[in-house]
Amino acid sequence: MISPTTIDQVFETARVEEVIGDFVQLKKAGSNFKGLSPFSDERSPSFMVSPVKQIWKDFSSGKGGNVVAFLMEHEHFTYPEAIKYLAKKYNIEIEETEQSDEQKEQASERESLYLVSEFASSYFQNILYKTDQGKSIGLSYFKERGFTNETIKEFDLGYSLDDWSAFTDAALKKGYQLEFLEKTGLTIVKEEKQFDRFKGRVMFPIKSMSGRILGFGGRILTNDKKAAKYLNSPESPIYHKSKVLYGIYMAKQSIAKEDNCYLVEGYTDVIQFHQRGIKNVVSSSGTALTSEQIRLINRLTKNITVLFDGDAAGLRASLRGIDLILEQGMNVKVCTFPEGEDPDSFARENSLEELTLYLEENAKDFIQFKASVLYEESKNDPIKKAETIRDIVNSISKIPDRIKKEIYIQECAKIMDISEGVLFSTLAQINKKDIQEADKKYKRDYQKSFEVIKNKQTVEKVDVQYVLEREIIKILLLYGNKTEDFEDLILKENDLGELILEPVIQEAKVFEKVFLDLQEDEMEFTNEKFKHLYYTIIDELNKHADFNLKSFINKVDGDMASEITTILMEDERYTLDDWNRMNIFPKEKNHTVAQLVSETILSLRCFLIDQKVKQFQAETLKNKTSSNTSVLEEVKDYSGLKMLLSRKLNRVL
Template sequence: MISQSSIDQVFETARVEEVIGDFVNLKKAGSNFKGLSPFSDERTPSFMVSPVKQIWKDFSTGKGGNVVAFLMEHEHFTYPEAIKYLAKKYNVEIEETQQSNEQKEAANERESLYLVNEFANEYFQKILHKTDQGKSIGLSYFKERGFTDETIKKFNLGYSLDDWQAFTDEALKKGYSIDYLEKTGLTIVKPDKHFDRFKGRVMFPIKSMSGRVLGFGGRILINDKKAAKYLNSPESDIYHKSKVLYGIYNAKQSIAKEDNCYLVEGYTDVIQFHQTGIKNVVSSSGTALTSEQIRLINRLTKNITVLFDGDAAGMRASLRGIDLILEQGMNVKVCSFPEGEDPDSFAKQNTLQELTLYLEENAKDFIQFKAGVLHEDSKDVPIKKAETVRDIVNSISKIPDRIKKEIYIQECARIMDISEEVLFSTLAQINKKDFQEQNKQFTKQQKAFEVIKHQQPVKKVDVQYVLERKIIEILLLYGNRVEDFEDLVLKENDKGDLILEPIIQQAKVFEKIYLDLQDDEMQFSNEQFKNLYYTIIDVLNQNPEFDLKMFINSVSQETANEITTILMEDERYSLDNWNRMNIYPKEKLNTVSQLVSETILSLRCFLIDQKVKEYQQETLHNKNDVNKNILEEVKDYSGLKMLLSRKLNRVL
């Protein structure tokens, strides 16, 4: 268990915008930051981070909370793991008691898989550096590749002994379950035996964006035609190769800083580039590029430079991934190396300055590169040239931005020596075909929607819920502020009519709200708001120095999520950039007393309406015996509502 003092120190030190900035490319939006949601596929930012309140909100999925809640949602950390991650990031020493065997066994399955992978990662490194076989075979291989000791340790490179059961036996000896060893793919289990999947291979741990070991890649070092040269961990609950990029953990900060990501094919390409000094580089780990991998990069930058070998086959294979990148609305450049070279070998033979200069001079816009490669194959053959042009226009059709499309059409016309009119006509044909396909899909979805729409009645706005929610928001934001309030005292004038006489009184916001609700004997109808209301009032009473950040950290995750939703509700409108259109919303801070008064008055009006409706129902059920007292009550309530409405400047 982690001590409370350590947890408090972590919360005091951690900055939500810095932590989330490691995973999402955040841009300033007034006093907040905004970015693309890391929990959904979107092109318009709906993710907000508030440095002042130290909270975040994802309006596309409804998720939100503090810095720990983000790590638990995004990285699937447990609460203690999130605290440990933050402690490590901010160099905070934490006090922790030793876990018992029972506590270890109680860890959920996902966590058990992570623990097994972490053990394997440490084990393979130990074998590489501490055993004769590891040094003579594994370490020698890495040294031959030109990797320094610092680089080998930075990427946690390791070695699996050329022994059928060495790793598995050691893991079982340490108390790890064979079930989890099998589920991570580290051990292959047969009815009568079990053995190591990565026997006799150098090991490359594959990490998540936060640094957790998801799986491994292993390279065999002997010539065995029956064995694959590279072997990856199989799919598991924590490892999905289509959603992972090798090197993203080491590259994420550089990608965001440089606003560009180099995409290569293999593990050693990433490591060699990193060692040379170019750190914003990742690899698809030998798999075909996927939309999920592109979106992972899209959180950090809009710019991708695809790097690949100089051979023609490799170029054509990489061209297929370009359309996927374009579909995500990203900017693509392509750079190939001289024939016979790959990113690994080229980086090894050149200095940082030489490598940087080569990339700058040879990275071409995708349209120039694609036209060059395909044109080389089809020159002097009219039919092939026509196919090439259609192929290029098809790629251009994937681009969401219309201005970019037109510019690329013009560029294609220039390179391929063909009229723009023909290319625009071809683009229109492709777009029409795509539109028809999308229209079919839309029609199907609409039919499904119609069924749902007829089944579900339109939900009415719950006025009391909205007002109770607003009271909670006011207490959280301004509870301790001292304000001048204009109270209304009900009096009878000389003519015997009821009037509201204003009196100015000074009070704290939370005291004003509490006394008003108590005087009118108003109760919260929403149970969650009711509990939250009394908790906030109690904290404000006991602690004059109310700290919103610490309060959010002290409540349950469910309550924290609700608080975040309430506090960030107004922030979502800053996503629309109203200031660009010279529309400046009025700041609440200048009208807190008015906001409090209007909210309480509105709640009173609503409750009066509810009371009048109750009396109406009562008279409808007893038509022959209408109570005169009820009619008098209704008259009084109607008069009171008229007065309150005048104060609210509403027309009845």
């Protein structure tokens, strides 16, 4: 168990904008930060972070909460794991008891898979440094590649013994279940036998953006022609190779800082670049680039530089990945190395200055690159040249931004020596075809939607009481402990016997004013979630004169914290759009707290009076008797009171 003091220290130290900034590229938006949602595929920001309130809200998925809630949602951490992650990030010492065998058994499957992977990583590192085989084979290989001890430790590199079941036996002896060893792919189980998947390989742990070990890559060092040179962990509940980039944990801060990401092919390419001093580099680990991997980079930067080996044969096969990057609205450059060189060897043989200069001078725009690769194959064949041009224009058609499209068309016309008019015409044909396909899909989807909604006869109305109850919760959260001068309205009869509202100024704390007003009129919350939240906040404000919103959010359960975040961040939604650029200036709220409280309570009173009048009217129609004098008198009194309250509301508004 983690001590409450340590948890409090973590919450006091951790900054939500700093933690989320490690996973999402955030841009300033007034007093807040905005960015692309890490929970959905989008091109316009709907993700908001509030440094003042220390909360976040994702309007596209509806998720929100504090810094721990983000880690639990994004990285699938348990609560203790999120606290440990933050403690490590902010160098806070954390005490916890060793997990018993019983606790290990009770851990969820996902957590168990992570525990097994963490053990495997430690085991392989231990083998590398503390066994003769590890040092003579594994460590020697890494040294031959030019890796320093610091780099080997930084990337947690290791070695798996050339033994059929050395790792599996060690894991079972430590109490890890065979079921989870098999599910992570570390152990292969066949009938009564089990053996190590990565037997006799140097090991590269594959980490998530937060540093959790998801799987492994292993390289064989013998000349066994039957065995694959590189072997990756199979798909598992924690490892999906299409959604993972090797090196992203080490590179994320540098990618955001440099506003560019270098994309390479192999593990050693990443490590060699990192060791040389270029840290904003990741790898797709030998698999074809996927949309999910691109979106991972897109959260940190809009700029990708793809680095290819000098092998011309593999270039054409890699062009599809560039189109995928363009579809995501990102900027792409391509850099190739001299024949016979790859990023690993080139970084090893050149200084940081030489490597940086080479990348700057040789990184081409994707149009120039694609044209140079395809043009060599088609320069003497008109038919092939036409196909090449169409291929390039097809790539340009993937770009969402119209201005960029036009600029690239002009660039392509110059390179391929063809008129812009022809290229624009070709682009229009491709776009028309895409539009027709999209139109067909839209019509299909619309037909399905229409089938669902065509029988709906009523339009959903705004729930006024829900809105007002929600506003009361918001007032209590933001201003509950604040002392204000309130103008109370006392109902009196004047000399003519008419009901009038006489104003009286009283000083009170906001939460006391709200509580007493609601209690006086016997007004109850109808929404159960708000009702529970209301009494929890009132109790907290009553007990603690130094009520702190951040601490309160950190104490309540996940569902309540999410609801609080939604309430507090709703007004921030409009800042996600750059309204000022379109000469639209949203009106700022300039009410005093006292006015806001009075307006909300009065509005709720008016609404409830209105409901009461409607109830009386319904009863009158239902009974249809002549003796409705008392009911009519009550309706008259309520209507008069509503009129008085409405006048007061108009003055406040």
